[in-house]
Amino acid sequence: xxxxxxxxxxxxxxxxxxxxxxxxxxxxxxxxxxxxxxxxxxxxxxxxxxxxxxxxxxxxxxxxxxxxxxxxxxxxxxxxxxxxxxxxxxxxxxxxxxxxxxxxxxxxxxxxxxxxxxxxxxxxxxxxxxxxxxxxxxxxxxxxxxxxxxxxxxxxxxxxxxxxxxxxxxxxxxxxxxxxxxxxxxxxxxxxxxxxxxxxxxxxxxxxxxxxxxxxxxxxxxxxxxxxxxxxxxxxxxxxxxxxxxxxxxxxxxxxxxxxxxxxxxxxxxxxxxxxxxxxxxxxxxxxxxxxxxxxxxxxxxxxxxxxxxxxxxxxxxxxxxxxxxxxxxxxxxxxxxxxxxxxxxxxxxxxxxxxxxx
Amino acid sequence: xxxxxxxxxxxxxxxxxxxxxxxxxxxxxxxxxxxxxxxxxxxxxxxxxxxxxxxxxxxxxxxxxxxxxxxxxxxxxxxxxxxxxxxxxxxxxxxxxxxxxxxxxxxxxxxxxxxxxxxxxxxxxxxxxxxxxxxxxxxxxxxxxxxxxxxxxxxxxxxxxxxxxxxxxxxxxxxxxxxxxxxxxxxxxxxxxxxxxxxxxxxxxxxxxxxxxxxxxxxxxxxxxxxxxxxxxxxxxxxxxxxxxxxxxxxxxxxxxxxxxxxxxxxxxxxxxxxxxxxxxxxxxxxxxxxxxxxxxxxxxxxxxxxxxxxxxxxxxxxxxxxxxxxxxxxxxxxxxx
Ligand SMILES: Cc1ncc(C[n+]2csc(CCOP(=O)(O)OP(=O)(O)O)c2C)c(N)n1
Ligand SMILES: [Mg+2]
Numbered sequence: 001x002x003x004x005x006x007x008x009x010x011x012x013x014x015x016x017x018x019x020x021x022x023x024x025x026x027x028x029x030x031x032x033x034x035x036x037x038x039x040x041x042x043x044x045x046x047x048x049x050x051x052x053x054x055x056x057x058x059x060x061x062x063x064x065x066x067x068x069x070x071x072x073x074x075x076x077x078x079x080x081x082x083x084x085x086x087x088x089x090x091x092x093x094x095x096x097x098x099x100x101x102x103x104x105x106x107x108x109x110x111x112x113x114x115x116x117x118x119x120x121x122x123x124x125x126x127x128x129x130x131x132x133x134x135x136x137x138x139x140x141x142x143x144x145x146x147x148x149x150x151x152x153x154x155x156x157x158x159x160x161x162x163x164x165x166x167x168x169x170x171x172x173x174x175x176x177x178x179x180x181x182x183x184x185x186x187x188x189x190x191x192x193x194x195x196x197x198x199x200x201x202x203x204x205x206x207x208x209x210x211x212x213x214x215x216x217x218x219x220x221x222x223x224x225x226x227x228x229x230x231x232x233x234x235x236x237x238x239x240x241x242x243x244x245x246x247x248x249x250x251x252x253x254x255x256x257x258x259x260x261x262x263x264x265x266x267x268x269x270x271x272x273x274x275x276x277x278x279x280x281x282x283x284x285x286x287x288x289x290x291x292x293x294x295x296x297x298x299x300x301x302x303x304x305x306x307x308x309x310x311x312x313x314x315x316x317x318x319x320x321x322x323x324x325x326x327x328x329x330x331x332x333x334x335x336x337x338x339x340x341x342x343x344x345x346x347x348x349x350x351x352x353x354x355x356x357x358x359x
Numbered sequence: 360x361x362x363x364x365x366x367x368x369x370x371x372x373x374x375x376x377x378x379x380x381x382x383x384x385x386x387x388x389x390x391x392x393x394x395x396x397x398x399x400x401x402x403x404x405x406x407x408x409x410x411x412x413x414x415x416x417x418x419x420x421x422x423x424x425x426x427x428x429x430x431x432x433x434x435x436x437x438x439x440x441x442x443x444x445x446x447x448x449x450x451x452x453x454x455x456x457x458x459x460x461x462x463x464x465x466x467x468x469x470x471x472x473x474x475x476x477x478x479x480x481x482x483x484x485x486x487x488x489x490x491x492x493x494x495x496x497x498x499x500x501x502x503x504x505x506x507x508x509x510x511x512x513x514x515x516x517x518x519x520x521x522x523x524x525x526x527x528x529x530x531x532x533x534x535x536x537x538x539x540x541x542x543x544x545x546x547x548x549x550x551x552x553x554x555x556x557x558x559x560x561x562x563x564x565x566x567x568x569x570x571x572x573x574x575x576x577x578x579x580x581x582x583x584x585x586x587x588x589x590x591x592x593x594x595x596x597x598x599x600x601x602x603x604x605x606x607x608x609x610x611x612x613x614x615x616x617x618x619x620x621x622x623x624x625x626x627x628x629x630x631x632x633x634x635x636x637x638x639x640x641x642x643x644x645x646x647x648x649x650x651x652x653x654x655x656x657x658x659x660x661x662x663x664x665x666x667x668x669x670x671x672x673x674x675x676x677x678x679x680x681x682x683x684x685x686x687x688x689x690x691x692x693x694x695x696x697x
Contacts, residue, residue, distance in 0.1 A: 115673055132498055168430060168461060264497075331676060332667060332679060347667045354679075
């Protein structure tokens, strides 16, 4: 038998709105003016909440915080397509998506304080708590996608991760299970160029993350993650595909982490300032703003009004944060089991005696 | 946090440095000595590690000896085992002990067993450095102490320094050891205090504990970050005319049984302190050893001051979980008032 070509695949990358704010008319989604403006507004909201978190951290009012600055389009474009029935399985930098889906931001801020009540996601929002062990949550997204399929529900599980996460075994197992069982899972990978100090080029010898999906038997694609319109279109189509039971899908959103990994990190130690500057010119918010201004849909006054409105909301969330009473020390015990075993009851008593229950 | 006693045992010569600096110096000196030594882990290169323990080493030794790895703990430990078979002596860093889980298969099923499985033909001269323990108010999964799980896995040595001098000497011993050594670094002590550390390389033998503070009424047995807590409790006890002997185990495998048994035979009272959960914590092993070897010397039941059998809490409740000098002092008094 001669050598035959067994297969080949093509990795596509979608861009609709270029960095100078010009759109490709042919690819332009059929979104009304209000929705277009809404995309800009939700990105601006994310950035405002983010800037506040940096502020609070510097003042010592919250603890370690990982900024999403630069990744607003990658989160806003997806969020617009999410429905209540979908399940969100976040990693650690998806506060924009969660905010967009209604997570009260004082809870997010309190998460950064190390208050575990923040991980009790309010009823009505199908989201698992943030998952710090990198890539581990992707298997849950695969399993949730299997559950949706078994129950015949027209919804998707969205598993989030970063570029670094794609090196973990759990990433590969999640894609493989999802492929084998036809899970209704969208793997949403924000490739922001860095995993703490390690650049993407050192994370994998492959050219893209998107192409890895093909190895597990389903499709992946890249999208310009700083182009909110491309993210909107790609995730709309991917979610349609996934929700209708056609199998899993992977989106690699190419974006950039503009800040340090977290407030505990100093990115100037390991990455060139010129690279950061080059990405500043690709800012997701300014390109959408330019586009909408040229369309006559957005002006400085509207922006000032929006920022004033969001800032008031942010302040209200900070007030709510600071009005939260300290959790009782017994919270350490009270969520361990549905029913506390005797040994733990004894230890709980000891804690109360020692600490007067946190007072 | 360190009282005078913390430095009383250390030599007076040498630059005063933090534990981070002492570890960094040990790594540099050993890499200089033996070209088979490699450093591998997440962010150990230009970033110098998230705690800066490997700072400056990639600049000095190059990227063929300091490997910034992909983000995969199983990958790090698994390939390090292969590198060992291939003639290298890798020193790996797991960024936080809470992230060792993906590598447990490689560590337990292979690193711990290869010498035995190959009937001595192959060995794994591997060091796994991991910051462990609480006290720095980080996010979830950054405060764990899983040493008991390691101690319960035959084939691994587990070393836990308590001050900069020991950190350097024990790390050099770990690097020169021909078997896998887990090196747990108490992250809350990384920069907590300075101590004179001799410039030249030296070893502190693995498997020999020390009397950190001599005393006669009660023995307090600790390791790593809890040595300072035990010592602070001993300071306060001293003000109440209670003389406490503090034993620093330095390693839990191998365990220096002799040193604490001898002490307990003398004092007749013992308190074991660790941050890890109580049930099946390493303290249980200490208590069992005391029962087996010094039961008739005991004047009171042995006390344990430990973390609770709960998940390590978030930063806002952390202080309620961590053993502190108050808890240790109360336990000391219980043994005296029994
Ligand atoms: C299993 C595990 N190993 C290491 C870490 C420490 N850590 C936290 S975030 C991170 C980098 C993540 O990079 P990436 O996946 O690209 O996500 P990004 O931070 O860029 O959003 C590392 C190494 C962790 N949380 N979990
Ligand atoms: Mg990244």
